[in-house]
Amino acid sequence: MGFVDRGKGILQSYQIIDELEKVIQEDEGLQKLKDSPFSKVLQSAQEAIVLSPFVALAFRPRPGVWEYVRVNVYELSVDHLTVAEYLQFKEELIDGECNDNYVLELDFEPFNAAFPRPTRSSSIGNGVQYLNRHLSSIMFSKKESLEPLVDFLRTHKHDGHAMMLNDRIHSISRLQSALAKAEEYLSKFPPTTPYSEFQFE
Structure with missing residues (x-):
């Protein structure tokens, strides 16, 4: 050649x-x-x-x-x-x-040891989505990691009224229980039901 x-x-x-x-x-x-x-x-x-x-x-x-x-x-x-x-x-x-x-x-691998690496070619070009999934899996596998989520949801208010969570929900277990009850309650309504029909339930 x-x-x-x-x-x-x-x-x-x-x-x-x-x-x-x-x-x-x-x-x-x-x-x-x-x-x-x-x-x-x-x-x-x-x-x-x-x-x-x-x-x-x-x-x-x-x-x-x-x-x-x-x-x-x-x-x-x-x-x-x-x-x-x-x-x-x-x-x-x-x-x-x-x-x-x-x-x-020089081996710089130890600096990247804890950083997630995509293993599927479908993840290439979708870095944000890949990191979101990785962080979500960590967050939901450790209950103590969810405490900041509860605090985040409780701080959202409008005109003094809580938008996401009321004062009765102050822990992960209470949030999980409330979500399960809400899901069961909402499953009885058709998907097209207006929010105004059950907002005070």
Whole structure:
């Protein structure tokens, strides 16, 4: 491949696609590669690290999922890489091959240990919704976490009248009991019943 012959470097996703199209145009026998599974896989490549005779590729097959491989373009062998191995290969572009066992590495993972991480690709782009669900699950799994909710609901007043909770509800257990009774009472009414018909009940 031409970019391997040119030596080391980094290719972005659009450059990878350009190189593939250039190779296909130069050789009519490779036209079938254009719509092949290989071409589709290569379109998910986000970056290529060229360090002859190897090319390391970072693939993003779907949001939130990354895979790394290293290809020997002369032997046509493929090896899977971990994130650390891929980054080390990338560093060799600048620093050259390093066999030092005492390379400084900083691990910032402990700072993120308690922070929720999306595990489904459907959560990508919906960070606020994901955090709301995470915080809600924590709040409702610990009763003491709900006390601020009761305080919040009791403070809402208009012209001196409580809007959300009256003075009889001052604990989580009372709120849960009142909600259960209200749900049972309201279930007897049709969904279209005006609020004015039961607001004083």
